Amino acid sequence: MPLEIRHAQPRDSASIAEIANAMIRDTLFTFTSQERQPQEIAARLEQDLTPFLVAERGGRILGFATYSAFRSGPGYRHTQEHSIQLRPEAQGHGLGRALMGQLEKEARTREVHVLVAGISSANPKALKFHRAIGYTQTGFLPQVGRKFNQWLDLILMQKQL
Numbered sequence: 001m002p003l004e005i006r007h008a009q010p011r012d013s014a015s016i017a018e019i020a021n022a023m024i025r026d027t028l029f030t031f032t033s034q035e036r037q038p039q040e041i042a043a044r045l046e047q048d049l050t051p052f053l054v055a056e057r058g059g060r061i062l063g064f065a066t067y068s069a070f071r072s073g074p075g076y077r078h079t080q081e082h083s084i085q086l087r088p089e090a091q092g093h094g095l096g097r098a099l100m101g102q103l104e105k106e107a108r109t110r111e112v113h114v115l116v117a118g119i120s121s122a123n124p125k126a127l128k129f130h131r132a133i134g135y136t137q138t139g140f141l142p143q144v145g146r147k148f149n150q151w152l153d154l155i156l157m158q159k160q161l
Helices: 010-026 038-047 095-109 124-132
Strands: 003-007 052-057 060-069 079-086 114-120 136-147 150-160
Touching: 003 095, 010 038, 010 052, 010 060, 010 079, 052 095, 060 095, 079 095, 095 114, 114 124, 124 150
Parallel strands: 079 114
Antiparallel strands: 003 052, 052 060, 060 079, 114 150, 136 150
16 A cells, blocks of 8 residues: 555544654653643644644554744744654654655745754654754753653754755
8 A cells, every 4th residue: 555645634633642642651752741632633733834744554644744833933933843753663664754855845845944853862763763864963951851750861953954
C-alpha cells in the first residue's frame, strides 16, 4: 500500500491523540505529562493556522508533523518550532524524512526561514534523525525539564530553510 502524506483533518484527531499520548505516557521524549484530547486537536485543525500533516497507509495514521510559533512577537514570525511523532513500528522506514520534507516545503511557502527542534536528551534517535536531515545543534539547556521524577536536558537544533 502506498504512503500518503496529506493535511490532517478533524476526523484524524483520535489517531493523532493516540500517537501523541503514547509518547506522553510512556517516554521521556516530551516533557509534558498532560495528555492531548481529540477535541483540542480537532479545534486546532479547524483553525488551520499552520500546516499539520499526517502520514497514512491503508487508512491508518502512522505519524504526524506540524509546527507552531517558536516565541511570541512579530520579530519571530519567520522562525517556527516543529514537532514530529511516529508510531514505533513506522520508524526507520523513511516516513519521518518524507513528513519533514513536505513540512519544510510548506513552511518555505509561508515564509518560514528557520525551523527549530526542541529535543529531550533522553531521545538520542531524534538527535540522530535531525542531524541526518540537516539540522545542527545550536543550544543545550541542562535540567530544564522534569518528568517521571527525573531532570531532563533540552537540546535545541535548527535548520535554515
